[in-house]
Amino acid sequence: MSEFDxxxxxxxxxxxxxxxxxxxxAELEKMVPLNSSMKVLEYGAGTEILSFLLKDRFxxxxxxxxxxxxxxxxxxxxxMELM
Numbered sequence: 001m002s003e004f005d006x007x008x009x010x011x012x013x014x015x016x017x018x019x020x021x022x023x024x025x026a027e028l029e030k031m032v033p034l035n036s037s038m039k040v041l042e043y044g045a046g047t048e049i050l051s052f053l054l055k056d057r058f059x060x061x062x063x064x065x066x067x068x069x070x071x072x073x074x075x076x077x078x079x080m081e082l083m
Contacts, residue, residue, distance in 0.1 A: 008046070008047045011046070011047050012047050012049060017049065018049065021049040021050050021053060022053065024050060025050060025053040025054055028054070029054075029057070034054075034057045034058070035057075036056075036057065036058065036059055037059050038057075038058045038059060039058065039059055039060040039061075039062070040058050040060070040061050040062070041061075041062045041063075041064065042061060042062070042063045042064070043064050043065075044064075044065055044066070045063035045064060045065045046065055048063050051063050
């Protein structure tokens with residue numbers, strides 16, 4: 001299990017993290033005219049709390065986070081070493 005996965009198991013249980021995500025979702029809904037035909041990218045998605053909170057507001061949400069890129073890079077490096 002990666003360090004990210006270990007930390008992520010506890011991250012969403014922290015009330016501060018959930019409260020912050022709820023506040024961001026509320027502000028986003030105030031500032032941007034959302035509609036269900038929108039496709040969005042959440043960059044820096046982490047454990048995807050914000051996407052989960054807004055999942056019914058969009059037709060599609062793509063999440064991306066740096067840990068995913070690092071994991072892919074490490075897998076590619078390992079694959080290249082095996083060749």
